[in-house]
Amino acid sequence: MGKKLLLKNDHIPYIHKLSVYREHGGYSVLEKTLKTMTPDAVVEEVKKSGLRGRGGAGFPTGLKWSFLAKPEGVARYLVCNADESEPGTFKDRYLMERHPHLLIEGMIAASFALGANTSYIYIRGEYFYVARILEQAVAEAYEAGILGQNILGTGYNLDLHVQIGAGAYICGEETALLESLEGKRGNPRIKPPFPAIEGLYGCPTVVNNVETIMAVVPILELSGDEYAKIGLGKSAGTKLISASGHINNPGVYEIEMGITVEDFIYSQEYCGGIKGGRKLKAVVAGGSSVPILPADLILKTANGEPRLMTYESLGEGGFISGTMMGSGGFIVMDEDTSIVKNLYTFARFYHHESCGQCSPCREGTGWMEKIIGKILDGHGTLQDIDLLWDIQSKIEGKTICPLGEAAAWPVAAAIRHFRSEFEEYVTKPDSIKDIKHYYRLQN
Amino acid sequence: MPIVTIDDIKIEVPEGTSILQAARMIGGDIVPPTMCYYSSLKTSGGYCRTCIVKVEQGSAKDPRPIPKPVASCRTTVMDGMVVRNITSPENLEARAGVVEFLLLNHPLDCPVCDQAGECHLQDLSYENGKSETRYEFPRREFDPIDIGDKIKLHMNRCILCYRCVKVADQITDGRCHGVINRGEAAEISTYIEQAIDNDFSGNVIDVCPVGALTDKTFRFKSRVWYTKPLDAHRDCKKCSGKVRLWYQGEEVLRVTARKDEWGEVEKNEAGNADWICNECRFDKKEAKDWTIDGPTKVDRHSVISANHYEGLKMIKADTLRMMGAKPHGIKVELGEGALDPNNK
Amino acid sequence: MTTEQIVFKTEILALAHKLMKRYPEGKHKSALIPILHLAQAEFGGWLSPPTMDYVASVLNIAPIEVYETASFYSMFNLKPVGKCLIEVCRTSSCWLCGAEDIIEHIEKTLHISVGETTSDGMFTLKAVECLGSCGTAPMMQVGADYHENLTIEKVDTLLKDFKSENKQSRYC
Ligand SMILES: Cc1cc2nc3c(=O)[nH]c(=O)nc-3n(C[C@H](O)[C@H](O)[C@H](O)COP(=O)(O)O)c2cc1C
Ligand code: SF4
Ligand code: FES
Ligand code: FES
Numbered sequence: 001m002g003k004k005l006l007l008k009n010d011h012i013p014y015i016h017k018l019s020v021y022r023e024h025g026g027y028s029v030l031e032k033t034l035k036t037m038t039p040d041a042v043v044e045e046v047k048k049s050g051l052r053g054r055g056g057a058g059f060p061t062g063l064k065w066s067f068l069a070k071p072e073g074v075a076r077y078l079v080c081n082a083d084e085s086e087p088g089t090f091k092d093r094y095l096m097e098r099h100p101h102l103l104i105e106g107m108i109a110a111s112f113a114l115g116a117n118t119s120y121i122y123i124r125g126e127y128f129y130v131a132r133i134l135e136q137a138v139a140e141a142y143e144a145g146i147l148g149q150n151i152l153g154t155g156y157n158l159d160l161h162v163q164i165g166a167g168a169y170i171c172g173e174e175t176a177l178l179e180s181l182e183g184k185r186g187n188p189r190i191k192p193p194f195p196a197i198e199g200l201y202g203c204p205t206v207v208n209n210v211e212t213i214m215a216v217v218p219i220l221e222l223s224g225d226e227y228a229k230i231g232l233g234k235s236a237g238t239k240l241i242s243a244s245g246h247i248n249n250p251g252v253y254e255i256e257m258g259i260t261v262e263d264f265i266y267s268q269e270y271c272g273g274i275k276g277g278r279k280l281k282a283v284v285a286g287g288s289s290v291p292i293l294p295a296d297l298i299l300k301t302a303n304g305e306p307r308l309m310t311y312e313s314l315g316e317g318g319f320i321s322g323t324m325m326g327s328g329g330f331i332v333m334d335e336d337t338s339i340v341k342n343l344y345t346f347a348r349f350y351h352h353e354s355c356g357q358c359s360p361c362r363e364g365t366g367w368m369e370k371i372i373g374k375i376l377d378g379h380g381t382l383q384d385i386d387l388l389w390d391i392q393s394k395i396e397g398k399t400i401c402p403l404g405e406a407a408a409w410p411v412a413a414a415i416r417h418f419r420s421e422f423e424e425y426v427t428k429p430d431s432i433k434d435i436k437h438y439y440r441l442q443n
Numbered sequence: 444m445p446i447v448t449i450d451d452i453k454i455e456v457p458e459g460t461s462i463l464q465a466a467r468m469i470g471g472d473i474v475p476p477t478m479c480y481y482s483s484l485k486t487s488g489g490y491c492r493t494c495i496v497k498v499e500q501g502s503a504k505d506p507r508p509i510p511k512p513v514a515s516c517r518t519t520v521m522d523g524m525v526v527r528n529i530t531s532p533e534n535l536e537a538r539a540g541v542v543e544f545l546l547l548n549h550p551l552d553c554p555v556c557d558q559a560g561e562c563h564l565q566d567l568s569y570e571n572g573k574s575e576t577r578y579e580f581p582r583r584e585f586d587p588i589d590i591g592d593k594i595k596l597h598m599n600r601c602i603l604c605y606r607c608v609k610v611a612d613q614i615t616d617g618r619c620h621g622v623i624n625r626g627e628a629a630e631i632s633t634y635i636e637q638a639i640d641n642d643f644s645g646n647v648i649d650v651c652p653v654g655a656l657t658d659k660t661f662r663f664k665s666r667v668w669y670t671k672p673l674d675a676h677r678d679c680k681k682c683s684g685k686v687r688l689w690y691q692g693e694e695v696l697r698v699t700a701r702k703d704e705w706g707e708v709e710k711n712e713a714g715n716a717d718w719i720c721n722e723c724r725f726d727k728k729e730a731k732d733w734t735i736d737g738p739t740k741v742d743r744h745s746v747i748s749a750n751h752y753e754g755l756k757m758i759k760a761d762t763l764r765m766m767g768a769k770p771h772g773i774k775v776e777l778g779e780g781a782l783d784p785n786n787k
Numbered sequence: 788m789t790t791e792q793i794v795f796k797t798e799i800l801a802l803a804h805k806l807m808k809r810y811p812e813g814k815h816k817s818a819l820i821p822i823l824h825l826a827q828a829e830f831g832g833w834l835s836p837p838t839m840d841y842v843a844s845v846l847n848i849a850p851i852e853v854y855e856t857a858s859f860y861s862m863f864n865l866k867p868v869g870k871c872l873i874e875v876c877r878t879s880s881c882w883l884c885g886a887e888d889i890i891e892h893i894e895k896t897l898h899i900s901v902g903e904t905t906s907d908g909m910f911t912l913k914a915v916e917c918l919g920s921c922g923t924a925p926m927m928q929v930g931a932d933y934h935e936n937l938t939i940e941k942v943d944t945l946l947k948d949f950k951s952e953n954k955q956s957r958y959c
Contacts, residue, residue, distance in 0.1 A: 087880065088879060093920075124919070129932070132931075163820075168860050181817060184816075185622070243922060244921035284879070341882070346878075348916075349878055349916050352916055354625075354627065356622075358490050358491070359491050360541060363548060365626070366626075623854050623855055623858040
C-alpha cells in the first residue's frame with residue numbers, strides 16, 4: 001500500500017464529523033501551529049515541502065505565498081478553489097464530501113500563514129450538497145471555537161465562508177473565480193495585476209486548490225523536509241488521481257508520486273486493468289485539457305523508459321510525445337473508443353464554457369466543435385483536418401486566459417497521435433458508421 | 444525613463460507607458476491596430492487581441508522573451524524591452540488569425556451598413572486579414588433592436604469590444620447597458636431594451652468600432668464617403684460643444700464628436716476626451732446652430748479622406764470578394780456602377 | 788406569475804440579508820449568486836425578469852447587473868423549465884460509459900428531446916457538461932441530488948418515483 005496523507009482516515013466512519021475528526025488527531029496540527037509557529041515559519045515549511053499547486057498548473061505553493069503583497073492596513077484573502085469542473089476530475093468533491101474538517105484545518109493554517117482574517121471556499125454550484133456538508137462542518141468549527149474570534153485561545157481570528165457558484169467551468173480560472181465571488185460574470189481578468197497584488201475586492205489574494213490546501217496539514221505535521229522526501233524529486237508528496245473511463249475500478253486514489261503509469265492502470269490497488277480485459281487505446285492523464293496519449297506513449301516515454309506518475313515524467317517529451325499531470329483527471333479509453341468522438345465531447349465542452357470576452361476563444365472554440373462534428377457525421381474532408389490544426393494553433397497563446405490553450409491542446413494532440421483515425425472518418429464514412437465506434441451502456 | 448525598442452526603433456517613454464502607447468508615439472505603420480482599446484476609457488483593451496505583439500526580450504534586467512504574444516494595449520513597457528510587431532512574420536500571421544476570428548460571425552454586410560467607409564473592422568481586415576473566409580457554417584444571428592429612439596443596435600456586427608459598456612459605466616450615470624449571456628452567445632443588451640436615457644448616451648455610437656451602434660437620425664440618408672466633414676462648435680452648457688458636422692450639400696446629416704488619428708474622440712488640453720451631449724448630437728442639425736472652425740483633417744482612415752476613392756474601391760472589392768467566398772449568409776445585389784464612387 | 792407575488796418569504800429574506808453580511812462593507816453584491824439561487828428555487832425554478840428586478844432591489848444594485856450575472860451561469864434558467872429538471876452529463880467519461888443511451892432512453896420514455904419540457908410541465912431534460920462524477924458514470928443531477936452509476940432500470944425507477952412524488956427539483 002502506498003503512503004496515504006490526505007486519505008489516511010478515509011476508512012473511518014463519520015470522519016466528516018468534528019468529534020470523530022478530533023478523536024483521530026484532527027486540529028492538533030493546527031493548534032500546534034498557531035501556538036508555536038510564526039506565519040513566516042509556516043510559509044517556510046511549505047516552501048521546503050516542495051508542494052506544487054494541485055489545481056492543474058503545478059506552481060510551487062510556498063513561492064506563490066511569498067509573492068503575496070502585504071501593504072499596511074489592507075486586508076488579505078485566501079480563497080479556496082473548489083470549482084472543480086475540468087472533465088475527468090472529481091477528487092476535490094470526494095475530499096470535501098468526506099474530509100471537510102481537513103479542508104477547514106488547512107484553510108485556517110494557510111490563512112494564518114498569509115495573514116488573512118477572512119477566507120472563502122468557492123465551490124461549483126452543482127456541488128450544492130457538498131457545500132451543505134462544508135457549511136455544517138464550518139458551523140461545527142465555529143461552535144467549537146476553531147473558527148471566529150480567538151481561535152483555540154491563540155488570539156488569531158478567522159472568518160470562513162462557503163460561497164456557491166452557479167455553473168461555469170471558467171470560474172475555476174482564478175481571476176474569473178474572484179469576479180464571480182464579487183457577484184459578477186465569471187470573466188477572467190486581464191493580467192497584470194495578479195491576484196497576489198490586486199485580487200478579491202482589489203486586495204492581495206491567494207487562490208489555491210482544495211487538495212493543495214489540505215496538503216498543508218500533513219506538511220505541518222511531518223515538517224516540510226519530511227514531506228519533501230515523499231514522492232519523487234520535484235514531484236513531492238502524494239497526489240489525488242480521479243480515475244474514470246474503461247477501467248475496472250474507477251474512483252479517487254491517493255498515490256505517492258513516482259509509481260509507474262502501468263502499475264496505476266493495471267494493479268488491483270488502483271484502476272484494476274481495462275474493463276472486460278480489452279486492450280488499452282489511449283489515456284487523457286490530467287483532465288480534459290492535457291494532451292491525449294496513445295497506449296504506447298502513456299506507458300513508456302519516447303526513449304522507452306517506463307512513464308511514472310510524476311509531473312516530470314508525464315511531461316517528458318513535451319507535447320510531441322508527452323502530456324501533463326494537470327488536475328489528475330485520468331480518463332482511460334479501451335481499444336474500441338472513437339478518439340474523434342471523444343474529442344468532440346471536449347470541443348463541445350470548451351465551446352460551451354468559453355466566457356466570450358476574447359475573440360480567438362469566443363469564435364474559435366465553436367468553429368472547432370462544428371468542424372469535428374462535421375467530420376464525425378462523415379461529411380469532413382482532409383482539408384478540414386488541416387484547418388482544425390490551423391485553428392487550434394491560432395487560438396493557443398492568443399487568449400486572455402489559459403482556457404484557449406485548454407481548448408486547443410486536446411485538438412492538437414488528437415490529430416498528432418490519431419490522424420489516421422480522422423482520415424478514416426473522412427475517407428470511409430460509411431464503414432465508420434457501421435462500427436460502433438463509441439461506447440454503449442451494455443458494454 | 445524606460446527605453447523600449449519596437450520593430451528596431453528605439454524610444455524613451457514615461458514610466459507606465461504601454462507598448463501600444465509607445466508605438467503610437469513613434470507612429471507610422473509599426474503601430475498595432477486596435478479594436479477594443481480606447482485611451483480615454485479606463486480598463487478598456489485586452490479583449491479583441493488584434494494589437495498583439497511579440498516580446499523578444501522582456502527587459503534589460505530579465506532578457507527572457509515572453510513565451511506568448513501579448514496585448515500591446517495592456518502591457519507596460521520595461522526598460523530594455525524589445526518588441527516586434529510588423530517585423531515578425533509570426534506575429535502578423537497570429538494577427539491574421541485574430542482578424543479571421545473577428546470576421547467569423549460578422550455578417551459582412553458592408554454594402555448596407557452605415558459604418559462602411561469609417562469602419563475599423565473594414566480597415567483591419569483590409570490591412571491584416573486574408574481575403575477569404577474558411578468558415579462554412581451559419582453565422583450567429585440577432586435581430587436589430589432600438590435603444591431608445593436615436594440609437595440602433597445591430598448585434599450581428601458587434602465584436603464585443605466592451606467600449607460601449609465602458610462608456611455607459613464611466614461617462615453616463617445609472618448604467619442600464621451591459622453584456623449578457625456567455626461565450627459565443629454573448630450580446631450587448633440594455634435592461635429590457637430600455638431607452639438609454641441619458642445626456643451622454645450618444646457617445647456609445649462614437650466609440651463603436653463597427654456598425655453595431657449607429658445613429659438612427661443618420662441611417663440610410665447617405666454613405667459616409669459622400670458627406671463632407673467640417674469641424675464646428677457651439678456654446679453648450681452640457682459638453683464642450685466641439686463637434687464634427689457631416690454635410691451633404693447644405694444639409695447637416697450627422698453630428699459626431701471629433702476624432703483623432705486613432706479614431707478616438709479627441710482630447711482637450713487637460714487630456715480628457717471631448718465627449719458630446721445628446722442635444723448637440725441629435726438635436727442640432729441646422730447649419731445656423733454651429734460656428735464652423737474649418738474642414739476636418741482626416742489622415743488615417745483612407746476611406747473618408749478626400750479623394751481616396753481608389754482605396755475605397757479596393758476595399759469594397761475586397762469586401763465583395765469575401766462575401767462571394769462564403770456559402771451562407773446574406774446575398775447583396777449590387778447594381779451596375781455600384782463600385783463607382785461618383786454614382787449616387 | 789405577477790409582480791406582486793415576487794417577494795421573498797420573511798425567513799428567506801432574512802437569509803438573504805444574512806448572506807449579504809458575509810462580505811466587507813460595500814461588497815454585498817458578492818451575495819448576488821447565492822441570492823439568485825434562492826430566488827430561482829422560490830419563484831418557480833427560473834429567473835423571470837420581474838424576479839431578477841426583485842433581486843436587484845433586495846441587493847440595491849442596478850437591474851442590468853443582475854441580468855449580466857444571471858445570464859452567464861448555466862444553472863440559472865432564464866426561461867421556464869419543468870417542475871423537475873433532469874440534467875444528464877454527456878462529457879467524455881460519461882459518454883464513454885453510455886450516457887448517450889441514458890439520454891436516448893429518457894427521451895423515449897418522456898417523449899421529449901433534450902432541451903424540451905413534457906406537455907404536462909413535469910419534466911425538462913437537459914444534457915449538461917461534466918458534473919464531477921466521472922468515476923461513477925453515467926450520471927445525472929436532479930436538483931441537489933446526484934444519481935450515479937445509472938442503468939436503464941435505475942433511470943426507470945427514478946422517473947417513476949419523481950412522477951409519483953411530484954418531485955420539484957431544487958438546488959437549495
Ligand atoms: C479554464 C481554467 C479552469 C480552471 N479550473 C480550475 C479548477 O476547477 N480548480 C482549480 O483548483 N484550479 C483550476 N484552474 C487553475 C486556477 O486558475 C489556479 O491556477 C489554481 O486554483 C491555483 O491553485 P493551486 O496553485 O493550488 O493549484 C483553472 C484554470 C483555468 C485556466
Ligand atoms: S480564453 Fe476564452 S474563457 Fe479565457 S478570457 Fe478568452 S474568451 Fe474568456
Ligand atoms: S486593442 Fe488590445 S486587445 Fe483589443
Ligand atoms: S464526464 Fe460526466 S461527470 Fe464528468
